[in-house]
Amino acid sequence: MDHDLMEAGWVSRGHGSIATFELIRPTRVVDALAAHRVAEDSSAAYMAGGIDQINRMQDGAAPDRVIDLSRVQGLTGISEKFGALNIGAGVTHHRIETDPMIASLAPDLAAAWATFGNIRVRMAGTIGGNIMARHPNYDGPVLLAACGARYVFEKPDGMTSLIDADSWPDVPPGADAASGALLTRIVIPTGGDRRLVFDRSLKPVISVAVAVDGNGGGRAAMGCAFAEPVCVAFDVGANAGEIAAEIAGALPVPIRDVFAGSDYRRRMARVLLERQITLLAEMGP
Amino acid sequence: MTEQIELFVNDEEHFITVDTSEMLVDVLRDRLGLKGAKIGCDRGVCGACTVLVNGDPTASCSTFAWRVDGARIVTIEGLAGEEGALDPVQQAFFEAGALQCGYCTPGMILLAKSLLARNPHPDRAEITDWMGANICRCTGYKMIIDAVEIAAATGEGQ
Incomplete structure (x- = not known):
């Protein structure tokens, strides 16, 4: 690539500007974890679908080693176990929207997942990549937090760690990458007559997912409005307007950007929450 | 660093050595002379670079060439009868x-x-x-x- 042309703006900054790297293509999780261990002055990155990793590299990230996860066994399974869906981190968005088991056990989740991005993105992107990208506007972590999902990580020391989706924002971005831990699957409870609704019509201002269960418990998760999704638990009993006002009033200060101010985002959180809680009540158990 | 890959592009087999950082669109356009795939946004957003990889629509500007090793690829040139x-x-x-x-x-x-x-x-x-x-x-x-x-x-x- 002619860097003079790039400097002059005649060529996209991203095009051809990715530095060469060592490629590792393991077939087992243990080998992927081992490959992530590099010398202190080197860096390594996992790559699943590649959408975000390539964007990061086009933006200047230059890992010395890239570990391609597409051949790793066990990352693309979908199964049901003990009342929960287990979705491999390497499962694509398109499979989530079309898989018969997910359609049977969590049709509302499959329907919400079908609204992500576009068909090219959904065929390449993975649920694990969506989580690990930690992009404030991505929908996966919002939906998974509302569903009470848990993320399963395999660590280089051989241990397995479980992280609740709604506490995932507490893990500092980069800490997971630095540790070399690998997200292998996502566990999503399917019992309890859970119903889920998702509204992304106001993206990139705010997105809201609300789930309620048959025992009167509810969870509301909001994306786009904060650096990471915010998830709040509530009791379904009260009036929808009151619940929405209480949740919206207690939210941390939403971000302010070219799309909307903080007050508008908070107001829209209340509006969408009331609308969705009302909708869930009308849907009935 | 390089990788040896095998591609089936429009039913023709190609063995190519690519740099690990090389994108599929560059292999198609610059190595194989198939200029139908365009580079627009170069971010996988606009879709001008779309080709079919094993039947799936794929943004070739944001797909490393090694990632499609062994795949069947169809470009617009491959549609002509x-x-x-x-x-x-x-x-x-x-x-x-x-x-x-x-x-x-x-x-x-x-x-x-x-x-x-x-x-x-x-x-x-x-x-x-x-x-x-x-x-x-x-x-x-x-x-x-x-x-x-x-x-x-x-x-x-x-």
């Missing part, structure tokens, strides 16, 4: 006037092929949703959707 006869989807785009500057057209046609291969008779809403993956800077979306409807009606678009 005997003596350059147009593919039914190309013919439908022609009939509907579904191109202005033409920059997005190869990607649009391949995206439409991937839809019709899965669903030979999509309704207009399905077509609109699927074709929404690619961007036409001339904003000729109505004619593009019309064209896919025409191709679907012929039943030969897949």
Whole structure:
């Protein structure tokens, strides 16, 4: 690539500007974890679908080693176990929207997942990549937090760690990458007559997912409005307007950007929450 | 650092040594001379670089070449029939006037092929949703959707 042309703006900054790297293509999780261990002055990155990793590299990230996860066994399974869906981190968005088991056990989740991005993105992107990208506007972590999902990580020391989706924002971005831990699957409870609704019509201002269960418990998760999704638990009993006002009033200060101010985002959180809680009540158990 | 890969592009086998950082679109355009895949946004957003990888519409500007080792790839050049006869989807785009500057057209046609291969008779809403993956800077979306409807009606678009 002619860097003079790039400097002059005649060529996209991203095009051809990715530095060469060592490629590792393991077939087992243990080998992927081992490959992530590099010398202190080197860096390594996992790559699943590649959408975000390539964007990061086009933006200047230059890992010395890239570990391609597409051949790793066990990352693309979908199964049901003990009342929960287990979705491999390497499962694509398109499979989530079309898989018969997910359609049977969590049709509302499959329907919400079908609204992500576009068909090219959904065929390449993975649920694990969506989580690990930690992009404030991505929908996966919002939906998974509302569903009470848990993320399963395999660590280089051989241990397995479980992280609740709604506490995932507490893990500092980069800490997971630095540790070399690998997200292998996502566990999503399917019992309890859970119903889920998702509204992304106001993206990139705010997105809201609300789930309620048959025992009167509810969870509301909001994306786009904060650096990471915010998830709040509530009791379904009260009036929808009151619940929405209480949740919206207690939210941390939403971000302010070219799309909307903080007050508008908070107001829209209340509006969408009331609308969705009302909708869930009308849907009935 | 390099990788040796094997590609089946428009039914022709190629053994190529690529740098690990090399994108599929650059292999197609610069190594194989297949200029139909365009570089637009270079971020996998606009879809001008769309090719079919094992039947899936894929942004070749944001796909490392090594990632498609062993894959069957179809570019717009691969659609032509005997003596350059147009593919039914190309013919439908022609009939509907579904191109202005033409920059997005190869990607649009391949995206439409991937839809019709899965669903030979999509309704207009399905077509609109699927074709929404690619961007036409001339904003000729109505004619593009019309064209896919025409191709679907012929039943030969897949």
